[in-house]
Amino acid sequence: MTADLQNSRHQLGRLVGVNKRENYYELHYATGEIARVYLIANGIFRYWLDPSQEFAETDDMLVHGIQPDPQCFARATAHATSDMFIINAGSCKLIFQQKTSLFSIFDEAVHRTRLAQAAPLELSGKHAIEVLKQNQNEYYYGGGVQNGHFCHKGDKLLVKTDGITGKDGVLAGVPFFWTNAGFGELRNTKSKGIYDFSASHGQAALLRHRSPVFDAFYIIGNSPQEILNKYYSLTGKPLMLPKYALGLGHLGNFIDPIWTAAKGKKHDAIRFEDNSYYSRGDADGKELTYHASLNGEDKYQFSARAMIDRYHRWDFPLDWLIPNYEAKQEADHDSYAAFASYAKEQGVHPGFWTEDDLTPPNHSESLAIDNPEADLNEARENLVKENPKQKPLVLVRDSLRPFQSEAVLAYGDIGGDWTAIKTQVATLLGAGLSGLPFLGAAVNGKIGGDNAQMAIRDLEWKVFTPLLFVMDDQSRFSKTPFAYNNKISKIMQAYLRLRKRLLPYLYNLARQAQDGESLVRPLFMEFPHEQICYGSSFGDEFMLGPQILVAPIVSGKADSQGVSVRDHIYLPDKQTIWIDLFTGERLMGGRVYNRRKYPLWQLPVFVRGGSIFDLGDRNFVFYPQGDSTYVSYNDDDLQDYRHNWATTTIRTHLAESSLKIIIEPTTGYYPDLAIKQGATLKVFCDHHPEEIHLSVDGESSKLEEYGTPETLARAKEGYYYDNKFSWTPEFTDLGAGPRKALIIKLAERDIKQSKIELSISNFHFANEQLVHQITDAALRLPGRFELDSSKTSAHSLTVKWNQRTPMVQIEVNGLLYTGIPGNIFTFTDLAANKDYKLRLRYESGYKVSEWSDFIQAKTKRDPSDYIITGVKAAASAASRPGHPVKYLLDKREATDWQTAQTPTAEEPVTLTFAFPQQVELSKLIYVPRALDKEGRPLKMRVEVSTDGLTFNPYGGDYEFNADCKNKVIGLRGVSAQAIRLSVLEATGTGLGASSINFYRPIQN
Structure with missing residues (x-):
């Protein structure tokens, strides 16, 4: 009978008995199955049902050797009632219904059910299927690198790896998901799965894997960070990147290509140092041809060495280079060693691409592995043997299992395609929410990509992502940042220099990733109380850490002058001021901005009010608003970083017109840390302050003001009020305007002993923006606000009105849209087959009219x-x-x-x-x-x-x-x-x- 049930498709029968074993509870079911329940740790539980009843670890398992915490098991209590068996573990109650065999977890700390099964487990010789109840406002995340998706509510995702880089492909399927209800689930299997989050099952989530064993870890947490951190305790914490990996990388093929002299300036021809044009590809027998090489064995300008020289000649930072990426011919190791030595001399870290050989050649500092089944741990160990003190860096393009503790994912897609930007933003968000924080997509793609505007827009937003690199030699067109004219090269150069300035911030985020904080984050991770942020409505923008919001240009929409027009930018939180990184413009949070114009050099990037940036060497930038805290982190950038690190806490408090800045003593130590250091503080402000008082370890003094930057530079300590300040000076020539800031210089002190406090009186910045708009009776009531039903589609609604002011505001389902000109506007990216409630008011400066009456609208069904x-x-x-x-x-x-x-x-x-x-x-x-x-x-x-x-x-x-x-x-x-x-x-x-x-x- 049991054997028949193992092979037949059936539901789990009623619970008929429970035994308490040495370190687990054993559950017996009427259909013959036996399951084990392990209390792994606080908030982590394992339910393991093996139809064979052997409970042996197998190769199909994703994680092995997970031992339960004996203290959790010892503290737990269990009891049975007339209809259920309950295990009390901490604040959680694991409830097993006897008649139905349904399982649920109730959390007494929040007085609600975290998860509940909607139907008994369905088992067969091929599949194990779980059905969970889904709440109306429950959103699902995870699944791995699901290209183009990060929120899976109402969707179906495939838990597998297919190596497809475009939308709907899966570069790394991970059998782990979590919800905003506060639970996550890791299915402990390598088998393929399908997770149907109410796409076809009403208010239920159906989770299927092609495995007869049901082995699941349930994780309870009060935040995404807590859930991810507990998930890492099962699968491994993310690796700590070497600092160079956060810089610009180049993956090229200097082994296979043949360069042919071009007849005139062909569309795909590239100009080289000899002032002649060449194209990749075979010749027709008449033109001269040259072979690419590592060291210039044929003609130097086509070598990997020449590429390094080219970056330096054009004054572009280059941090790492892999010279044999996807080469069909094997690279000669002696030639590679010669190249690698040259690269290191030039400050460039050399890497090596391979499909099967996981042993790096001499001098290689990283491996790019094009084999999803490769043993990444072996590759890392081999790199450590070659470079005993350095952090190893392994790159993959896809993976069959969670790779966060062993590798980073670097892939290439189609260049020159606007839709690829939206797809890649969602991909990076979804990967981070799946516990895979380190990945990146090649600038301007791997193939295609001959559009200069697309190339620069793609680089701009990717400067704010974990990995930044180009994949050259895979397309007919060059992907280097200096492939276009001087104007475009200058813009790209400015963004790459900005990236260099942000490296301390990025490295800090890389450290936080080990604790469940992804680098690229959806808005809800920073603003969890705003429900609008949980879905995909604003999935084409993201937070880089807690302080920077990026809204990439995702279409070719432009005005008559060719300036990009960006709609649908949501800046969260009504109590937050957002400052444009490049122009200093300030915008109120809690609303959607439309018809924003951005010239080619400017990306929509906003700094959150209250942000503090560490630019390195105790050089700090402040955007004061309310109370803020920032913990600066640094280490020795070697494998022993866990024992050699230091942090400095910086706090600000702005109340009325008084600003206080506190720099706490540095904790921790690493060998290159200078104990005696000064500090430079750059504080944005609107007016000249009255005075600045400095307190060091309780001793106070008044800071002296200097009239010029030069005199301040010669002084030991003091400040200067700068009317033309910018901490991104490379953008000033492009069009960014200077702003007002205090430049404060502090003398050298013992950073591990000294607590520094600055008090600035008559200080003003940004808070004046937080004013309520005043309803003005002089502004007439909105007239003829109506829906143009002829233009309604599945994802758009068009409304029109009588124009009486240049701008209007429209509220859509309670969300305020502002910056809308003219007398007609189309809302795009809406949900299909959904009801919308809209109303309008006129806007004139800080004055607004009364609201119009509501109009009702509904989008059409999705085609x-x-x-x-x-x-x-x-x-x-x-x-x-x-x-x-x-x-x-x-x-x-x-x-x-x-x-x-x-x-x-x-x-x-x-x-x-x-x-x-x-x-x-x-x-x-x-x-x-x-x-x-x-x-x-x-x-x-x-x-x-x-x-x-x-x-x-x-x-x-x-x-x-x-x-x-x-x-x-x-x-x-x-x-x-x-x-x-x-x-x-x-x-x-x-x-x-x-x-x-x-x-x-x-x-x-």
């Missing part, structure tokens, strides 16, 4: 709801490897179908689509590949079958333009069992498509 599912596809031509025909129907943007056969009228490529039953159709949409111009359909024939065997022509031949726009064919009134498409002509060679979907008629 994808009408896609016919269960379709099977077959093609007459063989697919290219990695691009099967099934990708046409998988609803993932990143996948596509390709065939090498080029269609002709005499020998067309046919695609046959069979429906599950005869269906009514409205249209088909053929989505061409967007990456290149190859294989786009130009002429197509459609045939319809009502029996799946006999096909009849539908209309004449359809002709299309050679662009990447969707090809739509109307099928209204058609009833079919199958459809056959015959492509008679296509662009370039081969044929391909991102997707082909069939739609049923829209139902009103």
Whole structure:
């Protein structure tokens, strides 16, 4: 009977008995299963049901050797009632229903249920399925590197690794998720899974893995940071990066490429030091060709050494370089050693790319591994042998398990694509929420990317991400930051210098990542009380740590002068002032800003009021607001950093017109720490203060003021009021305006003994911005505020009104949108099939009118709801490897179908689509590949079958333009069992498509 149940699909039977063993509780069920419950630690519980009843650790397990805390088990109590068995562990009650076998966790500390199963476990010889109840305001996160997604509420995610870099691909599937209800779950299996968070099951989450064993760790925590920190106790804390890994990196191939003299300035030609143009690729036998090399064995300018020289010549910082990235030929180790020695002489850290050999060549300081099954721990150990004191750095492009303690993830996507920016922002957010804080996407992608505007916009926002690098030599176009004209190079140079200034801040965040604080964070991690931040409404912006908000330019939308226009920027918290990093403009929090204009050099970056930045060497920048605390961190940047580190706490208190700054004594020590140090404080302010008093260890004195920066520089201690200050001076020439600030210089003191207090009177900054807008009766009531229903779509609503002031404010479901000009506006990125409630008021400075009456609106259903599912596809031509025909129907943007056969009228490529039953159709949409111009359909024939065997022509031949726009064919009134498409002509060679979907008629 038990063997039959192990192989048959059935629900877990009622709980019939419980035994207390040496360090676990043993649960017996009527269907023959036995489960064990371990109390791993405070707030971490393991439920392990093994149908074989062997309870042995296997290779399928994700984590091994997890031992329960004997003290937790000893302190726990258990009792049974008439209908349940309860384990009391700390504040948590683990409740097992007897009749239903349902499991739940109730937390007495917060007086609510953290998680509850909605149905008994479903088991079979192949799968183990759990169904959890889902609350209305519950949001789900995790799953690993799920490209383009970070919030999974209402979605289905695949827990696997497919190596696909674009949207909906999975570079690292992790069987771990958590919710804002305060619990996380780690399924202890390497098997593939599907997590359906109410995408098709109403108010329930269905969690399936292809494993007969149900082994789950349940984690209880009051914050994302606490949940992630407990998750790390099971899977390993994130590694601590070497400082150079936070600088600019270059992954290139100086082994395989052949450079050919270009005929004139071709679109993809690159100008080299000899003032001639060259292109990658084979020659036709007439042009001169040169081979790339590590040290210039053929021609120096095509070598890895020359690339280092190039960065330095153009005054671009370069911190690390991997010279054989994705090389097909093996790199000669002696040549590599010579290159690596040269790189180190130039201050560049050399790395090495490999697929299988995890032993680094001499002088290599990092390994880039292109094998998701590689033993990353072995690679790290080998790097340590080569560099005993340095922190090892391993890079991967995908992974089959959590990699945070062993490696960082660096991948390349399509360059020159606006949608890739939104996808990558969400990817980085989701990875951090999955416990994978260190990853990055190549600037301007790995392939494609010949758009200068896109290249610079992509670099701008990636300066504020954990890893910053380019992947060169994988595309026809150069990806280096100096590949374009001097104007663009100057902008990129400014951002890279800003990155250098932010390295102490980034390194501090890297240390905090070990405690569950991701570097790139969604807004809700800093503003947990704002529910609007939990979903994906503002998934195209992020916090870099607690102090910087970045809203990347995510579209080519521009005004008549070509200046980028950014809508939909949400700055959280009504009590926070946000300061534009480059211009100093101040904006009130708690509202959405629209029609913001940003010239090419300016990225929407906002500093949170109250922020304190450590620029290194006790050089601090202050944006005072209220009470703030910042803990500066540094260490020896070696493997022994856990024993050699130091922190300094800086606090500010601004009340009315008095500012106090406190620098606490430094704690900790590392060998290069200078005990005697001065300090420089740069404090933004609006007016000249009255006076500044300095107190050191209780002894007070008045700071002397100096009239020029030069005199202050010669003084031992004092301050200067600067009307033209900027801590990002490289942007001044680009258009950033100078601001007012106090420059305070403090003398050298013993930093481990001295407590420094500064008191500044008559101080003013930013707080004046926190004023309520005044309702002015002189502003007339809004007139004719209405919905333009003809423009309503699944994700947008358009409203219009009588214009009486240049700007208006519109409230949408309680959220205030401001900066809206004219008399018509379209809200985009809305949820499909959702009700919205809107009202409008006029705005004039700090005065506003009364609100209009509310209008009601509802977005349409998502077009994808009408896609016919269960379709099977077959093609007459063989697919290219990695691009099967099934990708046409998988609803993932990143996948596509390709065939090498080029269609002709005499020998067309046919695609046959069979429906599950005869269906009514409205249209088909053929989505061409967007990456290149190859294989786009130009002429197509459609045939319809009502029996799946006999096909009849539908209309004449359809002709299309050679662009990447969707090809739509109307099928209204058609009833079919199958459809056959015959492509008679296509662009370039081969044929391909991102997707082909069939739609049923829209139902009103």
